[in-house]
Amino acid sequence: MQVKASAPGKAILFGEHAVVYGKPAIAMAISKRSCVEVLESSTSNINVNIKDLGIKGCIDFNSGAIISDSPKKGILKYILESIKKVHDGSGIDIGIDVNIPIGGGLGSSAAVTVATIAAVSAYNEIDLKEEEIAKYAHEVELAVQKSASPLDTTISTYGGLIYLETNAEDIVQLDIDYDIPVVIGYTDTRGDTGKLVESVRIRRDVYPDIINPVIDSIELITEEAKQAILENDKKRIGELMNINHGLLDALGVNTKELSSMVYTARNAGACGSKITGAGGGGSIIAYCPGGTGNVISAINETENALNADISKEGVKITTLH
Amino acid sequence: MQVKASAPGKAILFGEHAVVYGKPAIAMAISKRSCVEVLESSTSNINVNIKDLGIKGCIDFNSGAIISDSPKKGILKYILESIKKVHDGSGIDIGIDVNIPIGGGLGSSAAVTVATIAAVSAYNEIDLKEEEIAKYAHEVELAVQKSASPLDTTISTYGGLIYLETNAEDIVQLDIDYDIPVVIGYTDTRGDTGKLVESVRIRRDVYPDIINPVIDSIELITEEAKQAILENDKKRIGELMNINHGLLDALGVNTKELSSMVYTARNAGACGSKITGAGGGGSIIAYCPGGTGNVISAINETENALNADISKEGVKITTLH
Numbered sequence: 001m002q003v004k005a006s007a008p009g010k011a012i013l014f015g016e017h018a019v020v021y022g023k024p025a026i027a028m029a030i031s032k033r034s035c036v037e038v039l040e041s042s043t044s045n046i047n048v049n050i051k052d053l054g055i056k057g058c059i060d061f062n063s064g065a066i067i068s069d070s071p072k073k074g075i076l077k078y079i080l081e082s083i084k085k086v087h088d089g090s091g092i093d094i095g096i097d098v099n100i101p102i103g104g105g106l107g108s109s110a111a112v113t114v115a116t117i118a119a120v121s122a123y124n125e126i127d128l129k130e131e132e133i134a135k136y137a138h139e140v141e142l143a144v145q146k147s148a149s150p151l152d153t154t155i156s157t158y159g160g161l162i163y164l165e166t167n168a169e170d171i172v173q174l175d176i177d178y179d180i181p182v183v184i185g186y187t188d189t190r191g192d193t194g195k196l197v198e199s200v201r202i203r204r205d206v207y208p209d210i211i212n213p214v215i216d217s218i219e220l221i222t223e224e225a226k227q228a229i230l231e232n233d234k235k236r237i238g239e240l241m242n243i244n245h246g247l248l249d250a251l252g253v254n255t256k257e258l259s260s261m262v263y264t265a266r267n268a269g270a271c272g273s274k275i276t277g278a279g280g281g282g283s284i285i286a287y288c289p290g291g292t293g294n295v296i297s298a299i300n301e302t303e304n305a306l307n308a309d310i311s312k313e314g315v316k317i318t319t320l321h
Numbered sequence: 322m323q324v325k326a327s328a329p330g331k332a333i334l335f336g337e338h339a340v341v342y343g344k345p346a347i348a349m350a351i352s353k354r355s356c357v358e359v360l361e362s363s364t365s366n367i368n369v370n371i372k373d374l375g376i377k378g379c380i381d382f383n384s385g386a387i388i389s390d391s392p393k394k395g396i397l398k399y400i401l402e403s404i405k406k407v408h409d410g411s412g413i414d415i416g417i418d419v420n421i422p423i424g425g426g427l428g429s430s431a432a433v434t435v436a437t438i439a440a441v442s443a444y445n446e447i448d449l450k451e452e453e454i455a456k457y458a459h460e461v462e463l464a465v466q467k468s469a470s471p472l473d474t475t476i477s478t479y480g481g482l483i484y485l486e487t488n489a490e491d492i493v494q495l496d497i498d499y500d501i502p503v504v505i506g507y508t509d510t511r512g513d514t515g516k517l518v519e520s521v522r523i524r525r526d527v528y529p530d531i532i533n534p535v536i537d538s539i540e541l542i543t544e545e546a547k548q549a550i551l552e553n554d555k556k557r558i559g560e561l562m563n564i565n566h567g568l569l570d571a572l573g574v575n576t577k578e579l580s581s582m583v584y585t586a587r588n589a590g591a592c593g594s595k596i597t598g599a600g601g602g603g604s605i606i607a608y609c610p611g612g613t614g615n616v617i618s619a620i621n622e623t624e625n626a627l628n629a630d631i632s633k634e635g636v637k638i639t640t641l642h
Contacts (some may be wrong), residue, residue, distance in 0.1 A: 050631070210541045210564060213534035217571075220531050238526070243531060246571025250538075250564045256584030263577030 002039040002320040005119035008032065008311040009100035010107035010155040011184060011276045011285050014225045014244055015164070017200050017216040017251055019149070022167040026222055026229070027151060028180060029159040030308035032100045033316075034111035036119040041091035048079050050096045061089035062154075075102070078113045081140040086121040086128070094120070101304070103190040105277020109144075111154035113137045114315050124318045133157050133315055159314030163226055166219075178232055180310045183270070183286040185261035185299040190281025191253070200251045214247050221247075234289045238272025241287055245274030253279030261299050267296035323360040323641040327441035329353065330421035331428035331476040332505060332597045332606050335546045335565055336485070338521050338572055339539040340470070343488040347543055347550070348472055349501060350480040351629035353421045354637075355432035357440040362412035369400050371417045382410035396423070399434045402461040402489040407442035407449070415441070422625070424511040426598020430465075431473035434458045435636050443638045454478050454636055480635030484547055487540075499553055501631045504591070504607040506582035506620040512574070514600025522570045535568050543570075555610045559593025562608055566595035574600030583607075587617035589610055 015025030041047060046059040057068030057076045063082070066076045079094060094116070098107040114137045121128045128136075129163040132149070134157040141148035152169050155162050161174040173176050204211040221244050228236040243280035245262055248254060265273040265286035288295050292307050299305035329350040336346030362368055367380040376387030378397045382404070387397045400415065415437070421429040435458045442449045449457075455471070455478040462469035475492050476483050482495040525532040543564050549557040566583055569575060579596050586594040586607035597606035609616050613628050620626035 203564075206560075207545070207564065210538045210545070210561075213538045214568075217531045217534045224528070224531070239527075240531075242573065243524075243528065243571045246567050246569070246573075246575070247535070248567070249570050250567025252563065252567075253586075254567070256588060257580065259580040260577065261586060263575075263580060267577060 001123055002037065003119050003122040004035065004037045004318045004320060005115045005122065005315060006033040006035045007111045007114035007118065007156045007266060007315040008159055008313070009034070009111045010152055011182065011283070011308065012105070013276070013285065014240065015218060015222040016275070016277055017197070017248065017253065018215050018222070019164065019168070020197055020200070021215050023215060023219040024166050025151070026162070026225060027028050027101050027164070028161045029155045029311040029314060030184065031184070031192030031311045032105070032106070032306065032308055033311070034099055034108065035097045036112070036115040037095040038123040039093050041093045044091040046083065046092055046094070048076055048094045050075065050098060052097045052099065053102070059083070061087070075109065075112065077144045078109055078140060079116055080114050082116040082145045083120050085136045085140065086117055086126055088124065091280045092120070092123065101186045101283070104186045104283040106184065106186070106283055107152040107156055108206045110137060110141060110156045113140045114146065114153060114156040118315045118317050122319060130157050130315065157314050161229070161310060174226065174229060176229065176232070176251045180229070181288050182308050183265065183288055183291055183292050183295045183299065183305050184276070184283055184308050185265065185286065185303055185305045186283040187257045187303050189255070189257065189281035191278050191282045193278040196253050196278045200253065204250055211251070214250050218244060218247050224313055234271055238270070238287050241274045242266070248275045248279060251317045252294055255279070255281060257281070257303060258284055261303055264298045264302070265295045268294040270295050322444055323358065324440050324443040325356065325358045325641060326436045326443065326636060327356040328353040328432045328435035328439065328477045328636040329480055329634070330432045331473055332503065332604070332629065333426070334597070334606065335561065336539060336543040337596070338518070338569065338574065339543070340485065340489070341518055341521070342536050344501055344536060344540040345487050345543045346472070346485045347483070347546060349482045349483070349504065350475055350476045350632040350635060351427070351503070353427070353627065353629055354430065355420055355436050356418045356439045357433070358416040358435040359440045359444040360414050362414045362603060363542065365412040367404065367413055367415070369397055369415045369417065371396065371419060373418045373420065374423070378524050380404070382408070396430065396433065398465045399430055399461060400437055402464045403434050403437040403457070404441050406457045406461065407438055407445060407447055409445065413441070413444065417581070422507045422604070423589070425507045425604040427505065427507070427604060428473040428477055431458060431462060431477045434461045435474060435477040439636045439638050440562065444599070451478050451636065480632050482550070482631060487522045495550060498555070501550070502609050502613055503629050504586065504613050504616045504620065504626050505597070505604055505629050506586065506607065506611055506624055506626045507604040508578045508624050510576070510578065510602035510604055512599050512603045514599040517574050517599045517601045521574065524573055532572070535571050539565060539568050543612050555592055559591070559608050562593030562595045569596050569600060576600070576602055578602070578624065579605055582624055585619045586616045590617040591616050
């Protein structure tokens with residue numbers, strides 16, 4: 001038996017950091033997918049080969065040991081925790097292409113986790129529902145990272161455009177019948193999400209009267225953006241992204257490279273652009289209903305850009321034979 | 322008789338744009354001074370030579386005509402209106418060094434106006450008090466620009482550090498006995514203050530619930546910054562500048578070049594940095610209590626930087642003979 005599964009990455013359109021304080025957020029699955037292939041091994045080992053990152057490793061299912069000499073072997077923890085959910089320990093070869101910049105706030109670990117759970121469960125002929133895949137994947141992220149929002153694993157499982165309600169009470173699919181063409185710009189430097197969330201908390205503690213209204217404004221931006229997206233009001237979507245970016249800068253999570261990409265995108269014709277994710281390095285998102293080509297070229301002059309339409313398709317499983 | 326006068330430029334530390342909505346602001350006179358020299362002419366003309374800009378012109382006092390073939394002769398209107406306040410029309414040669422980047426939100430027109438009124442009045446042995454110079458200079462700016470805040474001309478006349486109260490009810494000198502070492506970074510592109518003020522007004526009209534709290538937060542920043550400056554709390558001054566910068570970005574007056582300078586300054590060790598003035602091109606201000614050298618070098622790699630301590634001295638007149 002050989003099984004393939006894939007799952008999309010995500011980008012936050014509105015509301016990052018404010019979600020920590022119970023505010024809503026909007027995120028979309030992007031058309032960059034992590035792919036996982038599982039087949040029977042000629043050995044009794046569980047072998048993992050993350051091809052596009054050049055990481056090879058071997059997982060001892062019983063002890064939970066990860067044997068790898070790669071300095072970036074941390075990602076193998078997600079594979080270990082994923083197969084613990086749906087595998088019996090027999091020898092398999094797992095081949096992975098992440099295809100999404102790692103640590104850039106684009107949900108690469110969630111995409112790999114969701115695709116791994118889907119592929120390994122299908123290999124074992126376990127018929128998981130999407131909600132079970134999403135639940136397991138969130139548990140995997142919790143086990144590896146200690147804390148994790150269900151946002152990434154939910155989007156990666158279901159795809160599409162998602163509105164995370166106030167206080168994360170519910171995750172609502174926004175059903176739209178048009179594309180949201182975006183460009184993701186990303187740097188080689190990575191922000192530390194935990195430290196960035198902590199730095200915002202400190203700034204809010206030191207200057208509550210100044211920062212709380214900023215977080216409240218982000219909430220109103222997200223609510224207004226939800227309406228603008230449902231109405232496909234491109235100008236308003238872009239303007240709200242630009243305002244949101246300034247408020248993220250005020251929270252202290254912007255960097256020289258991120259702001260350079262944000263303004264490069266706007267100067268190249270993006271309707272709006274902002275940091276996406278935690279900031280402090282990482283990624284920006286530019287909304288380009290007028291075309292993505294110029295924006296991609298302009299960002300690529302100094303940093304890295306990828307075209308990323310909205311992905312309506314979430315996790316996808318293909319049984320090859 | 323030969324008379325020299327000089328007057329400083331200014332930089333806004335906190336509160337630009339919010340002042341339009343009656344919020345307070347803090348500004349300082351900077352140690353870059355426009356110099357004006359007046360002496361009797363060998364002709365019956367009023368000849369003006371702005372040496373560092375390469376602008377020469379001749380003013381017909383009676384008709385108000387300005388004769389000059391310089392494309393940048395607009396600045397001569399300030400000279401015409403200034404001498405109309407304190408001169409009888411006899412032939413004089415006026416030599417000027419502006420010494421402050423023009424149109425960069427650094428009060429160059431106010432400095433030239435204040436210094437011209439001071440020099441020409443002293444040449445005519447008219448003993449003006451500072452408050453009269455400030456009043457005349459504001460009238461000159463109003464006559465030339467149609468609208469003008471008294472902030473620039475007041476700072477240029479009195480020097481020092483100034484707190485413009487809510488609704489501009491009063492301009493209060495903040496008396497401090499330590500320096501505020503800043504670096505000004507400026508681009509060759511100029512923002513159009515009128516258009517920028519209008520664009521903020523439109524953004525506020527379209528998104529009142531989002532933008533009004535931003536303007537209110539800038540007010541609180543300015544009030545807290547006043548206290549931090551009086552206590553010489555360097556860390557707090559820097560952080561408040563950084564937050565203020567993000568909120569200016571959210572108002573839509575940032576550019577790629579300005580944000581690049583702002584982050585270049587922080588990366589080079591500035592304690593805080595922000596747009597100063599209207600934005601959209603123009604200038605940034607970086608607060609550098611730890612030393613200005615690195616910040617100046619870093620900004621000069623791509624744009625222009627000048628060292629600008631606080632100038633406690635306002636307008637200054639020297640009668641040479």
